[in-house]
Amino acid sequence: MLTSSTQTWLRPDPATSDIEITPMASGDLDAVIDIENRSSPAPWSGQLFLEDLTRKWAHVDLARVALDGSSLVVVGFANYWLVHDEVHLLNLATHPNHRRRGIGTRLMDHLVDVATGNDCRLITLEVRRANEGAQALYRSHGFEAVGMRSRYYSDGEDALVMTLDLNARAAVAVR
DSSP states (O other): OEEOSSOEEOSSOOOGGGOEEEEOOGGGHHHHHHHHHHHOSSOOOHHHHHHHHHOTTEEEEEEEEEOTTOSEEEEEEEEEEEETTEEEEEEEEEOGGGTTSSHHHHHHHHHHHHHHHTTOSEEEEEEETTOHHHHHHHHHTTOEEEEEETTOSTTSOOEEEEEEEHHHHHHHHHO
């Protein structure tokens, strides 16, 4: 067991089915900001997350697990926009103490479910060129790199543009 000043973390991997996905509420902001600050070299401000809670097309969904038999604790999040027939993933992060335990995969599965449930044809995202772990997660869900945005991030790092064509995915599933 690992202990921090605010939470206790279990070493065993939670089963993916034990990960609950829920919409973010303003009371979840501290947990989201903690994960964001631990995950990003250029973290988003709390204000940006709060603004997305007020936009009709914007969503921040949280991954929660029960730790030590306690109430559900936020261990990851996905921030995305649902616009017309597309989903744009803006930000996905998992608390460092819970990486490689299926949290990111569960969030991506949820995102694909949201997109297909809303008859979307495409999911798009940008990912840091150096973030090979995230790129592998996206590729495992069928995303393909389709371009690059030079100096996209505030620190000057390039972004790969990746997309998942849900129409093509559905056509393959039918065959």
